[in-house]
Amino acid sequence: MLNTFYSGPQAWFFLAADNGYFADEGLEVSFxxxxxxxxxxGGIVTGGFDAGYGDxxxxxxxxxxxxxxxxxxxxxxxxxxxxxxVDAAGPIKTPADLAGARLIAHPQDAAWLLFPEFCRATGLDPDSVTITISEAPHTQMVPQMLAGQWDxxxxxVNTLNAQGIEAGVDVATALHHLTWIDHAPAFYGGALMVSRAFRTDHPQAVAGLCRAVSRGLANTVADIDGAIDAVARRNPALDRAANRARxxxxxxxEMGDAAAQAGLGDVDDARLREIARLIAAAKDYPRQPEPTxxxxRFFLPPMANRARMSG
Known part of the structure; x- marks a missing residue:
């Protein structure tokens, strides 16, 4: 199960398929x-998927x-x-400036779900913000926001930028981002996941899946245009320029830090504990799960064989 429709930041999965890396591991993978x-x-569990790409x-x-x-x-x-x-020409420059703002989000948007944690990290009162939930695409939301309908x-970051490009917006000058990287940097993002039953019943397949995806990642870094070709084979209507930028x-x-340059795939247990602490505190949950x-990490390829991001 993928995170969204076929798009640029999934290219490594498609390259792994097209270049035969899943087949090399004895796997047949559908998306x-x-x-x-x-x-x-949650969809990996409720949909009965063996694996997926989730937050x-x-x-x-x-x-x-x-x-x-x-x-x-x-x-x-x-x-x-x-x-x-936000509008780069507008008055909102810092998280504190969001007080009284009108914001809009997709249902189950990961940034919106972590807004209470963002507020705790920045001191913003979440009740001072009005949030509308909408299914409208970002290609509509970005021009509407810049026209004053939302604040x-x-x-x-890169989804909003890419879909702004698709809408004809010069995002480099029009948009200003208030990012979790700057204000709540402990959080991670997307990860390859498997069902617990699949891990128990087919550990060799899980290890093969990790190896194949790592090879796809390495190919993506080496040939961006080839990676976009792999996405376009599945989504011929793809806006190539926007998805290349994305x-x-x-x-x-998201993938250019020093740890990813050494070898992508592992996590810092201390950060996972901090994420659990922040989420439990912001949402008043009774427990903080252990990193295990x-x-x-048992299924990761050896460090020497992991994909590396360029500087």
Missing amino acids: TEGSSLARAV LNELVRLQAAEQETPVAVMAIHNRPPYSIA GIFGF LTGTLAL AVFD
């Missing part, structure tokens, strides 16, 4: 489009809420992609 990175976590922080949240979850086996995003995009949009932005922002309940 189902999802509706959000956060919603994919690691949402996995922690569901564990803290004592719900059934998959287990993460490979981190993809080393840094949080979440943002509130900000929840989303991922992919390169994701590699730089959330992430299993």
